[in-house]
Amino acid sequence: MAVRTVIEAIREGMDEELERDPSVFIIGEDVGKRGGVFLATDGLQKKYGEQRVIDSPLAESLIVGVAIGAAVNGMRPIAEIQFADFIAPAYNQIVEEAARFCYRSGGDFNLPMVIRTPWGGGVHGAMYHSQSIEATFAHIPGLKVVAPGTPADAKGLLKAAVRDPNPVLFLEHKRTYRLVRGEVPAGDGVVPIGKAEVKRAGTDLSLIAYGLMLHHCLEVAEKLAADGVSAEVLDLRTIKPIDEEAILQTARKTGKVLVVHEDNRFGGIAAEVMAIIMERAFDALDAPVMRMCGPDSPAMPFNQILEAAFMPSVDRILARARELAAY
Amino acid sequence: MAVRTVIEAIREGMDEELERDPSVFIIGEDVGKRGGVFLATDGLQKKYGEQRVIDSPLAESLIVGVAIGAAVNGMRPIAEIQFADFIAPAYNQIVEEAARFCYRSGGDFNLPMVIRTPWGGGVHGAMYHSQSIEATFAHIPGLKVVAPGTPADAKGLLKAAVRDPNPVLFLEHKRTYRLVRGEVPAGDGVVPIGKAEVKRAGTDLSLIAYGLMLHHCLEVAEKLAADGVSAEVLDLRTIKPIDEEAILQTARKTGKVLVVHEDNRFGGIAAEVMAIIMERAFDALDAPVMRMCGPDSPAMPFNQILEAAFMPSVDRILARARELAAY
Amino acid sequence: MALKTGEIAKQKGQERHRALGLSDDAALKLYEVMRLARAIDERMWLINRQGRAPFVISCQGQEAAQVGSAAALAPERDWVVPYYRDAGVVLWFGMTARDQMLSFFARREDPSSGGRQMPGHYGSRRRHIVTTGSPVGAQTLHAAGVALAAKMRHEDTVVATYFGEGSSSEGDVHEAMNFAGVHKLAVLFVCENNGYAISVPQSHQMAIKDLADRAAGYGFPGVVVDGNDVLAVYEVSREAVARARRGEGPTLIEAKTYRFTAHSSDDDDRRYREAEEVALWRQKDPIQRYARYLRDARVLSDSVEQEITDRLTQQVDEATEYAEQAPDPSPDDLGKFVYAEGQG
Amino acid sequence: MALKTGEIAKQKGQERHRALGLSDDAALKLYEVMRLARAIDERMWLINRQGRAPFVISCQGQEAAQVGSAAALAPERDWVVPYYRDAGVVLWFGMTARDQMLSFFARREDPSSGGRQMPGHYGSRRRHIVTTGSPVGAQTLHAAGVALAAKMRHEDTVVATYFGEGSSSEGDVHEAMNFAGVHKLAVLFVCENNGYAISVPQSHQMAIKDLADRAAGYGFPGVVVDGNDVLAVYEVSREAVARARRGEGPTLIEAKTYRFTAHSSDDDDRRYREAEEVALWRQKDPIQRYARYLRDARVLSDSVEQEITDRLTQQVDEATEYAEQAPDPSPDDLGKFVYAEGQG
Numbered sequence A, B: 001m002a003v004r005t006v007i008e009a010i011r012e013g014m015d016e017e018l019e020r021d022p023s024v025f026i027i028g029e030d031v032g033k034r035g036g037v038f039l040a041t042d043g044l045q046k047k048y049g050e051q052r053v054i055d056s057p058l059a060e061s062l063i064v065g066v067a068i069g070a071a072v073n074g075m076r077p078i079a080e081i082q083f084a085d086f087i088a089p090a091y092n093q094i095v096e097e098a099a100r101f102c103y104r105s106g107g108d109f110n111l112p113m114v115i116r117t118p119w120g121g122g123v124h125g126a127m128y129h130s131q132s133i134e135a136t137f138a139h140i141p142g143l144k145v146v147a148p149g150t151p152a153d154a155k156g157l158l159k160a161a162v163r164d165p166n167p168v169l170f171l172e173h174k175r176t177y178r179l180v181r182g183e184v185p186a187g188d189g190v191v192p193i194g195k196a197e198v199k200r201a202g203t204d205l206s207l208i209a210y211g212l213m214l215h216h217c218l219e220v221a222e223k224l225a226a227d228g229v230s231a232e233v234l235d236l237r238t239i240k241p242i243d244e245e246a247i248l249q250t251a252r253k254t255g256k257v258l259v260v261h262e263d264n265r266f267g268g269i270a271a272e273v274m275a276i277i278m279e280r281a282f283d284a285l286d287a288p289v290m291r292m293c294g295p296d297s298p299a300m301p302f303n304q305i306l307e308a309a310f311m312p313s314v315d316r317i318l319a320r321a322r323e324l325a326a327y
Numbered sequence C, D: 001m002a003l004k005t006g007e008i009a010k011q012k013g014q015e016r017h018r019a020l021g022l023s024d025d026a027a028l029k030l031y032e033v034m035r036l037a038r039a040i041d042e043r044m045w046l047i048n049r050q051g052r053a054p055f056v057i058s059c060q061g062q063e064a065a066q067v068g069s070a071a072a073l074a075p076e077r078d079w080v081v082p083y084y085r086d087a088g089v090v091l092w093f094g095m096t097a098r099d100q101m102l103s104f105f106a107r108r109e110d111p112s113s114g115g116r117q118m119p120g121h122y123g124s125r126r127r128h129i130v131t132t133g134s135p136v137g138a139q140t141l142h143a144a145g146v147a148l149a150a151k152m153r154h155e156d157t158v159v160a161t162y163f164g165e166g167s168s169s170e171g172d173v174h175e176a177m178n179f180a181g182v183h184k185l186a187v188l189f190v191c192e193n194n195g196y197a198i199s200v201p202q203s204h205q206m207a208i209k210d211l212a213d214r215a216a217g218y219g220f221p222g223v224v225v226d227g228n229d230v231l232a233v234y235e236v237s238r239e240a241v242a243r244a245r246r247g248e249g250p251t252l253i254e255a256k257t258y259r260f261t262a263h264s265s266d267d268d269d270r271r272y273r274e275a276e277e278v279a280l281w282r283q284k285d286p287i288q289r290y291a292r293y294l295r296d297a298r299v300l301s302d303s304v305e306q307e308i309t310d311r312l313t314q315q316v317d318e319a320t321e322y323a324e325q326a327p328d329p330s331p332d333d334l335g336k337f338v339y340a341e342g343q344g
């Protein structure tokens, strides 16, 4: 087991997949000499050449549309969108094309492709370098959406994504890139898409999160333990297909659930998790499922006071969790 | 009071707003001589000229982006997207530009503009002329989203949208265009954005819907009455800002709620409605809130058997409602 | 500025097809595929008007642009990324009257979509036809991607993608041409310029006369060709394919043509087109025009014409009969193929 | 093919600004605004390196392209739709050093966004600067819309929109130029071609040497100009503005220039640019170059230079001091302005 940051784990994952399979290639803005603006692809063009690590023109629809065509013709592209906030110009290619290719052709075509992009706030990135996009794309049938929070999950899920026969939106929380270190198993260490993981077991209440918020929730669970409250922390890891069984299991176990995300509250993933629990574990609930989310204002201001006010913080999550425990 | 179809009410609404305010104009594909592919703008170019009813080039990002610029410079554009399925190329202009103009400029700019588009299934439109997009855009702060189901609401909400200082996505269910007729009040008859309406009062359970599904639910309520079950039907009309109070009121009144929409189930509007009730009316519930939605497969196949299988039907809604009543 | 059509095409006389290296049989094959496309389309309108099928979208009037360009490709190694009018293209690439009718009736056996998409939304992996949706313009980027993959593997593959002049206004078409230019990809961008995007005339679509002029802005040649002259289209396409195979990159071919029918069975073109204009273009019918050439060239005799007509009628009859009887999908097909299974 | 720069600009000698109708004072004003933009930018880097502010994005090297084009407009009736480098443009349109520093420190008083956006995301309704976000290219469509509204009301308004050569690859830029061409809108499309999009060189961005060549595909003129020669930029901009006011439509101006700094304070340009290349361009510094011209023309003396330097230093000092002390927004500003109130 080696210790890696999230960004190192992702780079290693891409490096190993490029090594393993000649049909894998990378396309995106500044992924070449620059190594990506976060250095996720640092050194890969030197190692694999300009043919397999391609600096695209500045056009996101192009990046995804060309990746689709390449996937049709036997390749396994890893497309990088420089920031999740800039995926919008590619929305048509992702939602109306990539997501529907298999279905609209009656299964004749399928697209093994990954779209990687850094998401989330807390880095003073302001309104266009901080956004969350998981709810937007998880709503679309035909797409898979993953959002790892640890180095091992990041590497393992990236490999699963590259090997998946479907388009996978791979969300990398930029605040975790260098902040979060952890052990990464030797070898492939593939983590299956569609499986959540209990990152901390508990009995009194459940915290459900992913990405940076996973780490806030683990901190909160630690503080709750000091109050004698035993909190379980479920890391969704995959947003779509969501792991309903794991959600129901923890809900039934503790009867009290708090869902946490940065994304705007209205129509966010928390709402879907609450709906799932409502439908299938209603009688097991000792309290209404609660959510702590980003507010319904555009994510997120540059000014650090406003940014802090936007992001769910450990203190505010803790306060809600205590409310829930006391319910 | 005059009787109108939905499409007539919308055309009349635009005609009257063009008449009333010289800053109102229409831009879209085929809105001129053709009068729109559904004839929503039939005759308007003849009446108001090529300057105020503009046939745009075939480019949705252009339609919305140009409307934004015109709104900046004192106009009140009504942009038509020919089908909701083709709004995707304009996603960046709608979500990252229009929705954020006011916020990102600290209130210095605002965009009085309407984006009209026909949505929904049941017309043999296949995968690209049948889609629902309300959940996708309602998730975005800064946008308003309305989805009227009756001629009076269509005309009244269209006028409210044109006069609103914010970008409003105006969703017209294409199946209702000629199918649904109803009385339209003389005069402006503006219907406020953000207010749901109880279209049928009841005491035993609540059906919450909008668009075509509103009419299915009214039919279901009629059939339930025959069983001696009194169903209330709440028409959301506005999806964002959603009328929480009206939702809570009916939920508290009946204690049993079924939310119905065509849109894909995962992360649809039903999930948000369920979350709102979970958070604020949990103790009033006699049964878990249920939802009847389109499945999580791309909307929707051309073949009529598959299309019928996709759409929530009166029979299937009725069956779920009976389940709920019996809970 | 764009070139204006090829050289041989300009010649008069009866030797043009031979000068293009087309045997008499090859010349006749072009003709028969054009006629097949037309015959299927006409039958579909008939059936639609009888209320037996809900939707038709036509190739009529554009068969020369479609068949003339597709004929310059090698279906076993090349790819096409068509749009909804391209019956002539997909028939050249091996689709049959039966395939067409199966999608027209939205049957489970429909090879393009299993009854999920409207007619005209073609796709077949084994026939090298990329699946196409409705959003216009998007397919041109897929063509660039298919060509990029071939280039990475050093395969001799040319990709032809098709779109209308209206669709050229979409950002994706710009992005596709720009990328193909940067990487010198083996792509033919074939614009079937029929003068209208549904009701919107070219004058409202762009401020230029020849779309082909845009190619200069992407660093590759643009060619304007008479889209109703199948041999002229074949000639410029053949040149563009040769250029692509030499690794010299893409070509934009603008085929000036006209759509005979309304935009689709849901449209009424009398709202925006003069009957005179339509009549004028019907006189330039690419099929009749080519028939005249073949007769002058002594390639097409009355008897051969009769054979072809009989063959096509039989094909279309059989295809219609088969497809109309063919089974529908079953309701539980609704959830199939949302995701691909296995390693794909 | 695009024109290559103006005529007067080509002249040698000391009479160029007068030949362009610029008085000595007007010529000096161009100089002072260029220097102000530079001075603010340099101060921002200093403060950033001291850790007192998190982010800078620079205009350095591109001041001539910005000020030369903006100076051809009439701020009271014309509009600009800039991008993040355009300090020179917005200063010409009335923004101040204080405004710049308020946004640099993300204070509540920041006129562009109230501290919500990064520095460089300009906007001011009363100054006719359309609010700009980060997604590149999108702003060009807004410029077309502003011009369309003016045309509908028969107002004599010209709109200049700015973008980098990398951003020209986005579909929106194509759609904007096409629409502006169709409606002959009074828009100047000003491309500041600095050879790189972050790390991506022009050769990977497009297959052509001059972006200006694209204009022909939209039916209006494209002009290539030396972007480090403020008078040359002024000349071609003035011609384009005159053309727009005559109702003849848009012009694409490609100003060849260079960015002196890294892309932003988060970038390290040594990964993708040779130090020699940067050094070479620094010798072409548009400000020093213009200073030499003004000295040769006897417009700029040592004493005037000194006055300007003192004035700018004082402005930047005061602005910095004021802005650094200025109050932050309060947490409850977070929910403000998501929607506009009233009739708007």
Ligand SMILES: Cc1ncc(C[n+]2csc(CCOP(=O)(O)OP(=O)(O)O)c2C)c(N)n1
Pocket: B029, B058, B060, B082, B086, B089, C085, C134, C135, C136, C163, C164, C165, C166, C167, C168, C192, C194, C196, C197, C198, C259, C263
């Ligand atoms: C992105 C998108 N917007 C709108 C439509 C609706 N639509 C279908 S065909 C068409 C006109 C296409 O015109 P053109 O590209 O010239 O092709 P033609 O039909 O003339 O062959 C339009 C507007 C669509 N299919 N996709």
Ligand SMILES: Cc1ncc(C[n+]2csc(CCOP(=O)(O)OP(=O)(O)O)c2C)c(N)n1
Pocket: A029, A058, A060, A082, A086, A089, D085, D134, D135, D136, D163, D164, D165, D166, D167, D168, D192, D194, D196, D197, D198, D259, D263
């Ligand atoms: C749609 C979008 N994609 C990506 C980015 C990230 N980004 C910011 S600036 C930039 C490069 C812009 O290059 P260019 O247009 O040449 O302008 P320059 O910075 O060179 O002046 C990129 C890729 C963005 N802001 N918007």
Ligand SMILES: [Mg+2]
Pocket: C164, C165, C166, C192, C193, C194, C195, C196, C197, C198
């Ligand atoms: Mg056309």
Ligand SMILES: [Mg+2]
Pocket: D164, D165, D166, D192, D193, D194, D195, D196, D197, D198
């Ligand atoms: Mg640049």
